[in-house]
Amino acid sequence: MCGIVGYIGHRTALPLLLNGLKRLEYRGYDSAGIALPHGEGLYIVKHAGTVAQLESMLNGLDLPATVGIGHTRWATHGEPIDRNAHPHTDASGRLAIVHNGIIENYATLKAKLQEDGYAFRSDTDTEVLAVFIGALYEQYGDIELAVRTALSEVQGTFGLVVLSADHPDILIAARRGSPIVIGVGNGEYIVASDATAIVEYTRSVFYLTDDELAILTRSGCQTKTIDDIPTSAELLELEFDLERIEKGGYPHFMLKEIHEQPETFRDACRGRLLAHEGNIKLGGLRSVEQTLRRANRLILTGCGTSWHAALVGEYWIEELARLPVEVEYASEFRYRNPVLSPDDVVVAISQSGETADTLAAVREAQMRGATVLGIVNVVGSSIARETHAGVYIHAGPEIGVASTKAFTSQLAILMLLALYLGRMRHLSATQAQEIAAEMLRLPDKIQTILSRGDFIQDIARSYAHATNFLYLGRGVNFPIALEGALKMKEISYIHAEGYPAAEMKHGPIALIDENMPAVVIAPRDELYEKVLANIEEIRARRGKVIAIADENDPDIAAVANHVIPIPRTLPLLTPVLTVIPLQLLAYYTAIERGCNVDMPRNLAKSVTVE
Ligand code: M6R
Numbered sequence: 001m002c003g004i005v006g007y008i009g010h011r012t013a014l015p016l017l018l019n020g021l022k023r024l025e026y027r028g029y030d031s032a033g034i035a036l037p038h039g040e041g042l043y044i045v046k047h048a049g050t051v052a053q054l055e056s057m058l059n060g061l062d063l064p065a066t067v068g069i070g071h072t073r074w075a076t077h078g079e080p081i082d083r084n085a086h087p088h089t090d091a092s093g094r095l096a097i098v099h100n101g102i103i104e105n106y107a108t109l110k111a112k113l114q115e116d117g118y119a120f121r122s123d124t125d126t127e128v129l130a131v132f133i134g135a136l137y138e139q140y141g142d143i144e145l146a147v148r149t150a151l152s153e154v155q156g157t158f159g160l161v162v163l164s165a166d167h168p169d170i171l172i173a174a175r176r177g178s179p180i181v182i183g184v185g186n187g188e189y190i191v192a193s194d195a196t197a198i199v200e201y202t203r204s205v206f207y208l209t210d211d212e213l214a215i216l217t218r219s220g221c222q223t224k225t226i227d228d229i230p231t232s233a234e235l236l237e238l239e240f241d242l243e244r245i246e247k248g249g250y251p252h253f254m255l256k257e258i259h260e261q262p263e264t265f266r267d268a269c270r271g272r273l274l275a276h277e278g279n280i281k282l283g284g285l286r287s288v289e290q291t292l293r294r295a296n297r298l299i300l301t302g303c304g305t306s307w308h309a310a311l312v313g314e315y316w317i318e319e320l321a322r323l324p325v326e327v328e329y330a331s332e333f334r335y336r337n338p339v340l341s342p343d344d345v346v347v348a349i350s351q352s353g354e355t356a357d358t359l360a361a362v363r364e365a366q367m368r369g370a371t372v373l374g375i376v377n378v379v380g381s382s383i384a385r386e387t388h389a390g391v392y393i394h395a396g397p398e399i400g401v402a403s404t405k406a407f408t409s410q411l412a413i414l415m416l417l418a419l420y421l422g423r424m425r426h427l428s429a430t431q432a433q434e435i436a437a438e439m440l441r442l443p444d445k446i447q448t449i450l451s452r453g454d455f456i457q458d459i460a461r462s463y464a465h466a467t468n469f470l471y472l473g474r475g476v477n478f479p480i481a482l483e484g485a486l487k488m489k490e491i492s493y494i495h496a497e498g499y500p501a502a503e504m505k506h507g508p509i510a511l512i513d514e515n516m517p518a519v520v521i522a523p524r525d526e527l528y529e530k531v532l533a534n535i536e537e538i539r540a541r542r543g544k545v546i547a548i549a550d551e552n553d554p555d556i557a558a559v560a561n562h563v564i565p566i567p568r569t570l571p572l573l574t575p576v577l578t579v580i581p582l583q584l585l586a587y588y589t590a591i592e593r594g595c596n597v598d599m600p601r602n603l604a605k606s607v608t609v610e
Contacts, residue, residue, distance in 0.1 A: 002028040002086070002100045002604075003072040004180070005197045006161035008171045008216050009188020013068035014058065020190070020197035021051040021070045023245060026253070026399045027193060028074025028604045031085035034058070035096040036068035037168035042096055046071075046085035067168055069161045071098035074604040077106070078123030087163075088127040090134020091118050094165040095143075097133065099126040100193055101157030101178035102609050109154070129154060133162065144215055147172050151213075151226045157356070157609070159208075161191050171216045174226065175208040178608050179354050179382060182206055182214055182221070184235065189216040194378070194606075196245045196397055199238050206233035207380050236380055244396040254400030254491070254597045258583050259450055262443035264395045264405045265576065268412035275440055278432035280420040288345075288389045291371045293424050295345045298323060299338075299370075301330045301361045302349035303607065305403040305486065306410060310349050311479035312575050313414035319572065320435075321421035330361035331610075340368045347373045347417075351398055351406035352606040353381025360610075362386055375413050377406050391417070401603050402491050404583050407483065408446070411576050415439065438570050442577070445567040449580040452564065453588075456581055459546060459562050460588035463517045469496035470508060470543075473521035473578070474531055480521055480575045484582030491597045492590040501527075501534045512543040519585070521548045521578045522556055525571035535559050546585070548578050 003024025007013045017034050025032075032054040033046025043065075045057055051072060071086035078084035087096040103109070106125035109132055114120075118131050129150065136146035143164050151158070151174055159178030161171055173180050173191045183190035183198035183205050190198045191214070195205060208214060208223070212231055215222045223231045250256035272281050285292065298317060300310035307329055314325040328338070330348070334357060340346070346365040350358045353376040362383055365372045374383045374390030377398065384390060393409035419432050463469075469488050473481035482498035489496045499508055501520065512518070518538050522531040535545050536559060547560035550568050557563050564581040566574075590597045 002074050002193070003197070004098050004100055004159060004161055004191065004193040006069040006098070006163070006171050006173065006191035007188070008067040008218060009185060010066055010218070011188065013065050014063050016190070016201070017068050017070035018051065018055050018058070020192060021054070021072050023196040024193060025051050025072050026401060026598065026605045028072050029599045030075050030080035031073040031082075032071065033085045033087055034068060034070040035087040035163055036063050036065040037163070037165055038063060038065060040165065041094060042089070042163065042165045044087055044089065044096060046087065047082050048080045048085055065168070067163065067171060069096065069098045069163045069171070076102055076609055077125045083122045084124050086126060088122060088124060088130040090130050090137070092134055095130065095134045095137060095162065097126065097130045097160050097162045099129060100159040100608060101176070103129050103154050103158065104156035105154060129158070129160075143167050143170065144172060147174065148213065148226045148228060151176070159193055169217055172213060173208065173216065174213045176210045177356065180208040181380075182208070182216070184221070187218050189221060191216065195238050196399070199240065199245065200242050203238040204235055205238055206235050239379055240396050245399060252400065252598050254402055254404060254587055257398055257400050257405045258580070258587065260396070261405050261408050261580065262447045262450070264409050265412050265446060266443045267394045268409040269416065269439060272416055273436050273439060275433060275436035278429035278436060279423060280416050282391055282416060282420055284391045285373070285389055285420070288371055288373065292345065292421060294343060295323065296341065296343040298325045299328055299344060299346045299365070300325060300349060301328045301333050301346060301358065303330050303355050303357050305407050305483060306349040306351060306358070308479045308483040308486070309407055309410035309414060311482070312411055312476060313418065315476040316415055316418035316572065317421060320418040320427050321425050323421055323425070328361070330355065331357035334360040334364050338364070338368070340365065340370045342369055344370050345373060346370045347375060348383055348387060349375045349410055350383050351377045351403055353378040353383040354606050354608050356608050356610050359383055359386065375410060377409070399605070400598050401600055401605050402487055402586070402597065407579065408576055412439070415573070435570060435572070438573055442569065442573065445569060445577055446580055448567050449577060453584055456564060456584040457588040459564070460585055461592055463544070463546070464589050464592035466494060466515065466517050468511065468516055469494055470504070470511065470516060470518040471496060471498040471582075472501035472504060472518060472531070472534060473498070474501045474527040475525065476572060476575055477521040477523070477578055480578050480582065483579055484519055484586070487583055487586035488589065490603060491586055491600045492593050492595055493601070494589065501531050504534055505537065509537065509541070512538055512541040514542040514544070517544045517546060519546045519548065519582065520560070523548075523566070523571065523574045523578065524550045524553060525574065532556065532559065548581050
């Protein structure tokens with residue numbers, strides 16, 4: 001959840017570390033800090049606040065070191081205050097670490113170290129690890145051995161980098177459960193928790209695997225397990241460009257990513273949707289084709305927005321492939337005693353590919369003998385590597401904490417999967433062709449909705465003072481009501497709840513009065529008349545209705561306070577369009593309320609802790 005960067009090479013490290021921290025700030029943004037060798041010791045600056053503030057604290061200082069580490073934090077142990085910020089040091093102050101993850105046995109280790117006379121200055125688990133490594137270094141006089149020994153005794157997760165004033169020509173990086181990627185340059189290495197901090201320096205990278213260590217010097221890199229068994233690193237090429245991680249003239253990453261959706265939806269379908277034939281080509285699933293043919297059931301799992309995509313996928317796959325589907329929160333699946341048969345296929349959906357709960361669900365399903373697939377955005381991420389097979393969504397880096405383009409790309413892949421499974425079963429080529437042809441039209445229809453941004457912003461202005469929002473949808477648009485509510489609450493801090501529209505009368509209707517805006521998703525599908533009746537019920541109680549409805553629908557215009565029109569499409573495909581105005585409504589409401597949409601409070605982009 002936090003961001004880690006480390007550098008060893010021939011450049012002055014500080015600007016590169018700060019630049020890396022700015023790129024990583026979306027991963028956690030309550031504190032920031034750096035450590036560099038300076039004179040005989042380490043120079044450490046850290047504070048609770050932004051990377052920009054850290055940069056101004058360092059302004060004008062002459063710090064020529066060509067090695068260093070940096071961190072941007074999302075608090076787990078200890079509130080976001082200066083002394084809890086990373087880097088943390090050992091007792092001597094000569095060894096510093098930056099760490100992502102959680103040291104679960106930190107309290108036991110801390111108590112032992114306290115008995116041995118060590119004192120602590122922060123409330124963090126990371127400081128315990130730093131002091132522990134330092135104590136072992138005092139004992140062995142060997143920094144690598146000290147790190148390996150400490151890591152073999154800790155329980156929990158880590159992605160970390162160690163810097164020692166005694167060995168300023170070495171950086172040690174290690175991973176268990178929290179990603180570490182290492183960029184390989186000419187006589188230089190950049191370590192980071194994700195590739196966005198690396199791509200402008202080198203495209204050549206390798207990922208550490210669990211319980212693996214990299215010892216980096218200017219003349220080379222050695223990788224081994226924490227038990228000292230040599231390993232070999234597989235070099236990969238990063239596939240995205242620098243411009244994908246810059247705002248490109250937009251005020252926020254979230255708005256840029258919302259506007260990228262015509263392109264990202266197209267990219268997800270490219271080469272896979274053979275519209276003329278009514279067939280689907282998913283190269284990543286070739287190895288499991290026979291398993292998918294005989295599958296009895298699919299279990300879709302994920303968290304947050306990815307879980308909402310799974311809910312839409314459930315409708316689609318059941319409808320088109322007539323295959324039973326269950327959707328499980330990954331965080332629940334991992335701790336249940338799920339009944340899995342060898343003919344069940346589990347599909348993990350994750351933008352980051354690093355969400356701890358989803359990764360744990362993948363491992364649980366594999367342990368029980370199921371075939372596990374991934375629908376993932378980040379190439380080379382843990383879920384992508386640990387699943388048996390899968391499909392990348394190819395949405396490019398998503399930096400805004402609120403997931404937008406990843407969601408519509410996940411939908412694209414889930415529809416391709418539904419068609420693929422359907423064609424293996426009862427779906428005719430003609431039916432598939434009709435859907436496929438319409439999918440190819442969706443990017444232009446998304447663009448049409450995006451062009452109505454000003455209109456949606458006006459609506460947002462009228463309701464930005466609200467304290468509650470209700471989101472209602474039916475059928476395949478019920479998950480979109482959930483997703484709209486999640487977007488609203490996470491970036492504007494307005495309480496919002498999503499319901500199947502018909503459930504309103506079973507309780508939520510009690511909330512409705514003139515201060516309660518209800519966003520009702522009402523395309524003209526087979527449930528349209530029912531949703532219209534729900535709108536009447538809200539209006540009868542003086543509630544305000546913002547309807548998402550087909551263009552030129554006179555019936556809805558007569559009952560709703562506002563109508564955000566969407567182009568017509570096949571009823572099954574409406575979620576790809578109905579979600580777009582909800583993303584914009586949340587965005588403009590948050591802007592109106594002065595919220596930082598790219599870095600909403602308490603959140604982080606990639607949730608790598610439980
Ligand atoms: O990277 P993942 O898709 O696995 O992340 C899952 C959720 O943490 C994520 O969707 C979260 O809910 C977003 N902030 C929603 O906008």
